[in-house]
Amino acid sequence: xETYSFxxxxxxxxxxxxAILMGIGxxxxxxxxxxxxxxxxxxxxxxxxxxxxVGSIAIPVLIAGWDLVFLFLxxxxxxxxxxxxxxxxxxxxxxxxxVTAKQQFxxxxxxxxxxxxxxxxxxxxxxxxxxxxxxxxxxLWKTWRYLVVIGVGFGFATFLAYWxxxxxxxxxxxxxxxxxxxxxxxxxxxxxxLRAAHNSCKGYHEACSEESEKVPTVRRYWLRLxxxxxxxFAVAICAPPIILFLVVMPRVWSxxxxxxxxxxxxxxxxxxxxxxxxxxxxxxxxxxxxxAFVLKHRGVLDAVRDKLCDFEEASPPQLMYDAGIKVNSLRxxxxxxxxxxxxxxxEKRTVDAAEICLDMVRLGQTVAKGGDVFDLLLGTTIxxxxxxxxxGLADHLSVEERRRFARMFYDVIExxxxxxxxxxxxxxxxxxxxxxxxxxxxxxxxxxxxxPPRLRNLRDHYYISRAKQHMxxxxxxxxxxxxx
Numbered sequence: 432x433e434t435y436s437f438x439x440x441x442x443x444x445x446x447x448x449x450a451i452l453m454g455i456g457x458x459x460x461x462x463x464x465x466x467x468x469x470x471x472x473x474x475x476x477x478x479x480x481x482x483x484x485v486g487s488i489a490i491p492v493l494i495a496g497w498d499l500v501f502l503f504l505x506x507x508x509x510x511x512x513x514x515x516x517x518x519x520x521x522x523x524x525x526x527x528x529x530v531t532a533k534q535q536f537x538x539x540x541x542x543x544x545x546x547x548x549x550x551x552x553x554x555x556x557x558x559x560x561x562x563x564x565x566x567x568x569x570x571l572w573k574t575w576r577y578l579v580v581i582g583v584g585f586g587f588a589t590f591l592a593y594w595x596x597x598x599x600x601x602x603x604x605x606x607x608x609x610x611x612x613x614x615x616x617x618x619x620x621x622x623x624x625l626r627a628a629h630n631s632c633k634g635y636h637e638a639c640s641e642e643s644e645k646v647p648t649v650r651r652y653w654l655r656l657x658x659x660x661x662x663x664f665a666v667a668i669c670a671p672p673i674i675l676f677l678v679v680m681p682r683v684w685s686x687x688x689x690x691x692x693x694x695x696x697x698x699x700x701x702x703x704x705x706x707x708x709x710x711x712x713x714x715x716x717x718x719x720x721x722x723a724f725v726l727k728h729r730g731v732l733d734a735v736r737d738k739l740c741d742f743e744e745a746s747p748p749q750l751m752y753d754a755g756i757k758v759n760s761l762r763x764x765x766x767x768x769x770x771x772x773x774x775x776x777x778e779k780r781t782v783d784a785a786e787i788c789l790d791m792v793r794l795g796q797t798v799a800k801g802g803d804v805f806d807l808l809l810g811t812t813i814x815x816x817x818x819x820x821x822x823g824l825a826d827h828l829s830v831e832e833r834r835r836f837a838r839m840f841y842d843v844i845e846x847x848x849x850x851x852x853x854x855x856x857x858x859x860x861x862x863x864x865x866x867x868x869x870x871x872x873x874x875x876x877x878x879x880x881x882x883p884p885r886l887r888n889l890r891d892h893y894y895i896s897r898a899k900q901h902m903x904x905x906x907x908x909x910x911x912x913x914x915x
Contacts, residue, residue: 448875461617463487463503464510464589468622471514478501481556494676494683495866498568501575502582504560509586512871514593533545546608568864584614592618596626621664624647628661679870686859686866691801692745695738699797700752702731703760711765721774724767732766732767739793740798740843747860758809761798765813772820781827788824791817793843801850803857804889807850811896818899825906837907844900849892854886 795814
């Protein structure tokens with residue numbers, strides 16, 4: 432199964448595509464960082480703030496982005512820990528001053544224990560992240576170190592932006608923080624603009640209350656401009672991740688949970704295993720040896736032929752089979768059919784040889800149907816061997832036999848899947864359980880109008896195999912005229 436590991440996301444992208452994907456990822460981390468900074472700075476109820484933070488972390492679940500959930504969770508934990516450590520000395524001093532003032536005015540200090548609702552809400556805020564960690568797929572833990580490193584980096588970047596804007600004593604500190612850690616630059620710029628916009632709103636109302644002739648026009652326009660600039664920059668940060676999320680989400684939701692596979696697909700692989708190191712490796716081998724092989728394994732070949740092109744619903748497409756074992760087993764079946772066809776051809780049983788060639792085409796179609804790109808390539812390889820032999824036998828069949836085989840051939844290839852459907856399924860199942868990765872790469876490929884060499888080669892291979900089908904069909908219908 433074609434799989435995108437964490438750092439192979441860039442394998443199919445151009446330099447522009449890599450820049451776009453990294454930029455969107457950077458902005459997504461900045462959005463989560465701004466949500467965390469808002470939660471620390473806001474004076475709203477702490478339960479509401481905690482719910483917003485946890486909700487923003489859990490949003491990628493909608494696109495099966497469990498790796499993003501883990502990364503954002505690490506980022507939030509690192510930032511909130513550092514923010515609490517930074518604010519603790521100030522909170523301690525403020526608390527002492529508050530108690531002293533109460534004692535001076537002889538007012539009792541409120542030392543009541545937290546309410547039951549508050550305690551339950553706290554448990555819920557802890558339970559949700561724990562539940563998300565519990566639901567993480569096992570595949571995530573293969574790359575957890577990389578995700579932790581990136582999450583810690585984003586957490587420190589968020590803390591640096593928070594410190595530079597709200598605790599640094601000069602704007603030079605903000606500038607240096609943005610230069611030293613560019614990851615934090617969007618947050619620093621946006622928070623600085625937001626603070627300036629807040630101050631401008633106050634100044635604008637004060638200016639409007641003054642006599643108009645005392646307030647320069649330029650200052651009035653400047654006071655109006657800052658809130659608009661804050662809004663524009665907020666859209667610039669949030670829009671790209673949101674747009675990509677909205678594009679990917681319907682494709683993830685439309686991924687079919689059920690597809691089709693051959694009935695007894697595991698049976699075909701098991702029968703192929705029986706032929707390991709048994710099938711003659713060269714079709715030009717002695718006829719007696721080939722005949723002995725066919726007679727000995729006729730039961731296996733007849734049982735396999737009964738299972739071809741017989742499909743049922745299945746989920747997911749052939750994921751449970753090891754790729755190496757699958758390839759070896761199915762290629763052994765192909766070689767066995769070739770040996771059987773060679774015996775029939777040498778014994779002048781042309782109709783039987785053509786039947787066996789058609790069964791090889793059926794085997795290729797069975798392997799490809801309902802599978803991913805890997806299965807498609809394997810299926811067309813097996814199918815090509817049957818097409819080549821069938822093409823050579825066409826001139827040795829009567830007109831009625833050729834027409835009969837042409838009808839059977841068209842019946843076999845009529846229900847083959849379009850390439851785009853196979854690619855779409857491969858993007859989903861091939862990146863399972865992190866389905867968003869394949870669709871994100873495909874979306875950016877569409878944006879940049881770039882088709883990677885691997886995809887071009889796949890299309891060439893697919894359409895060449897379809898051209899071979901057309902040639903064989905014409906050969907069966909017209910005999911030798913198609914080849915002239």
